[in-house]
Amino acid sequence: MPSEAGLFCGKTRAPPNSNYISLFIKEMEVLSQQVTSQKWGSSNVSSTTVSIYSLAQCHRDLSSDDCLQCYGTSRTRVPRCIPAVNGRIFLDGCFLRYDNYSFYEEAVDPVWDKANCNSSIDVNTNGIQSSTPEFRKNVADLIDNITASAVLNDGYAVGVWKGVYGLADCWKTVSRNGCRECLTAARREVIGCLP
Known part of the structure; x- marks a missing residue:
């Protein structure tokens, strides 16, 4: 199972009585199909009250099987952010993000970008x-x-x-x-x- 480098959840919550969870599930199913066929995917879905934009991508050195395992793990862990309207998870091998706006062309994010310096061992x-x-x-x-x-x-x-x-x-x-x-x-x- 891939190790988790970081899970980041926003503070803004989905509106009450919205169909957010059903839209989120639909969005993850679309991503799953794309990741299965090409090791990455992006999609968006909207209703009258909410929009969800999502992106998943495996590192390109992963095999198809390892990619699917990594995406599957990310898909089961990122819902810990719900009811937040945005979340992202970095695993050792893949990434998954969802948000309430089109972030696809963002290269950097000064709020969320950070290194995980998890080893102080002198090797x-x-x-x-x-x-x-x-x-x-x-x-x-x-x-x-x-x-x-x-x-x-x-x-x-x-x-x-x-x-x-x-x-x-x-x-x-x-x-x-x-x-x-x-x-x-x-x-x-x-x-x-x-x-």
Whole structure:
């Protein structure tokens, strides 16, 4: 089962007596079909009282089976945000977001974007301790390389540099410039995690 990097729920609530839950379920079913066929999907549904926009995407290095498992996990966990009209979950392998407006072209979100620096362990990578300036430089070099590659490669790149592994994967709905903006912001956050 994929690990959870973050679950973020908004504060605004769906109007009382709205058909929010039934619309949410319908929206998740549409996403499920899209994720099954192409490993990502976006959809929106509206009624007279509410609108729901959604996006789900697996990291492109996942197999179809792993993607479906990840999406299934995200789909069962993100409803913890309901009755909030917006929520997002980041799992190790996929992402799911729903909101009450069209967010598809947003590259960054200063309110919600943050790094999950969940390890303070000093590790040895190819003979280099992770707390050394050399390791920090290797990480920065790798991030710079995969960021540049991803922007030119439909928003996706993987790489390894001197024992450091990385993956850059932009949402399918953002432009090339949006992808660059997102990865530049992500670089700053990730570098901030280094010991």
